[in-house]
Amino acid sequence: MVAAGYKREQILDWLSEVADPEIPVLTIMDLGIVRDVDCNDGVTVSLTPTYSGCPATEAIEASVVAALEDQGVPDVRIKRVLSPPWTTDWISNEGREKLRIYGIAPPERRNRPIACPRCRSTSTSRVSEFGSTACKASYKCLDCLEPFEYFKCL
Amino acid sequence: MTPDDALTRYATRLGDNALVLGQRMIELVAVSPELEEELANANFSLDYIGQARMFYTYAGEREGEGRDEDDFAFLRPEHEYRNLLLVEQPNGHFGDSIVRAVLFESFYVLLLDALTHCSDEGLAGIAARAIKEVRYHLKHSSQWLVRLGDGTEVSHDRVQESLDSLWSYTGEMFVADELDDIVRDAFEGPDLEAIAGQWRHAVTAIANAATLAMPDDGWMASGGKEGRHTEHFGYLLADLQNMQRTYPGVAW
Numbered sequence: 001m002v003a004a005g006y007k008r009e010q011i012l013d014w015l016s017e018v019a020d021p022e023i024p025v026l027t028i029m030d031l032g033i034v035r036d037v038d039c040n041d042g043v044t045v046s047l048t049p050t051y052s053g054c055p056a057t058e059a060i061e062a063s064v065v066a067a068l069e070d071q072g073v074p075d076v077r078i079k080r081v082l083s084p085p086w087t088t089d090w091i092s093n094e095g096r097e098k099l100r101i102y103g104i105a106p107p108e109r110r111n112r113p114i115a116c117p118r119c120r121s122t123s124t125s126r127v128s129e130f131g132s133t134a135c136k137a138s139y140k141c142l143d144c145l146e147p148f149e150y151f152k153c154l
Numbered sequence: 155m156t157p158d159d160a161l162t163r164y165a166t167r168l169g170d171n172a173l174v175l176g177q178r179m180i181e182l183v184a185v186s187p188e189l190e191e192e193l194a195n196a197n198f199s200l201d202y203i204g205q206a207r208m209f210y211t212y213a214g215e216r217e218g219e220g221r222d223e224d225d226f227a228f229l230r231p232e233h234e235y236r237n238l239l240l241v242e243q244p245n246g247h248f249g250d251s252i253v254r255a256v257l258f259e260s261f262y263v264l265l266l267d268a269l270t271h272c273s274d275e276g277l278a279g280i281a282a283r284a285i286k287e288v289r290y291h292l293k294h295s296s297q298w299l300v301r302l303g304d305g306t307e308v309s310h311d312r313v314q315e316s317l318d319s320l321w322s323y324t325g326e327m328f329v330a331d332e333l334d335d336i337v338r339d340a341f342e343g344p345d346l347e348a349i350a351g352q353w354r355h356a357v358t359a360i361a362n363a364a365t366l367a368m369p370d371d372g373w374m375a376s377g378g379k380e381g382r383h384t385e386h387f388g389y390l391l392a393d394l395q396n397m398q399r400t401y402p403g404v405a406w
Contacts, residue, residue, distance in 0.1 A: 051200075052200075052201050052202075052204030052205045052207075052208060052287060053197070053199075054204065083275065083282055084282065085279075128189075128190045129190070129294070134197040134200060134201065154286055
């Protein structure tokens with residue numbers, strides 16, 4: 001009998017169900033933190049931390065192991081990859097759209113206006129560079145007057 | 155000392171700087187002057203502690219004696235910590251904390267930048283991760299220094315005093331010891347002499363914008379890199395290590 005090997009695509013498909021614990025509308029695939037899946041000799045998932053101090057790092061690693069174990073994958077290993085460092089550029093377009101719907105303005109390229117995630121107006125102003133988590137700043141919309149969070153570029 | 159040993163100790167020392175500054179900034183939680191600072195400090199502190207974890211984990215792996223990040227942080231006595239004296243200095247008033255941050259972070263950014271080009275992949279990887287965060291921290295601390303220095307007469311005088319009194323802890327950063335030399339020569343690591351010039355240039359620019367006078371170089375304190383600390387450090391460590399010392403092996 002041939003040893004049970006898993007297909008990379010299958011594993012990636014299962015990983016696309018794993019949510020980020022702090023921004024649960026995003027999956028770890030949307031965030032772009034899954035670097036590699038190696039199916040030789042068990043399954044090794046390479047993940048990259050977002051911020052050094054991100055408290056979600058361990059929680060994400062545990063969720064990945066749990067998600068794959070739920071699918072019957074017995075021998076899951078996690079590898080932390082630091083280089084090259086994660087950047088918000090790796091958030092997928094789908095992820096950006098999900099953030100917007102959730103009410104968080106997605107990261108914008110340098111010097112581009114930050115649009116209100118609700119009314120899309122670009123007439124916005126920064127309230128505080130530091131928000132509820134390291135990755136977010138606080139903004140308000142000058143048109144619809146709603147406060148919102150902005151996912152900062154990194 | 156073999157180059158490999160030196161690199162392991164060097165990584166530990168980088169972890170010490172990050173952990174000790176992170177611990178100092180944690181002490182500011184719940185006493186910051188405004189909510190934005192509260193969040194900024196807490197988040198920056200998390201970054202530093204996260205960096206310390208990466209450096210310690212890496213040092214532990216290289217050492218191969220089974221020590222993990224917690225062993226480095228919680229089970230080493232004062233003299234085994236090799237952080238700069240600057241980062242262990244008490245928070246003082248808000249201006250003191252900001253000046254300490256500006257002086258250290260403007261050095262740390264240059265050091266990390268050099269480390270991203272070193273030949274050791276592990277250290278270069280951690281440095282590349284950390285520098286993105288520290289650039290941001292420095293932006294924050296230098297904005298504050300300008301605001302305080304170029305603020306009222308009172309705030310100006312108080313941060314000028316902070317700058318003058320913390321200045322004597324900056325000399326140590328640029329005095330290369332055996333570890334610095336080995337990492338520079340064997341791993342294409344940072345050249346502290348070159349960094350000293352760039353650092354002075356950067357700090358002068360911030361001080362000028364803040365209308366502050368650059369202090370004269372007088373007597374400089376040293377000893378942190380050899381494990382001889384200022385009197386404040388024991389108290390910091392007692393606080394940091396209290397749980398593991400009281401209940402050895404305790405886990406969440």
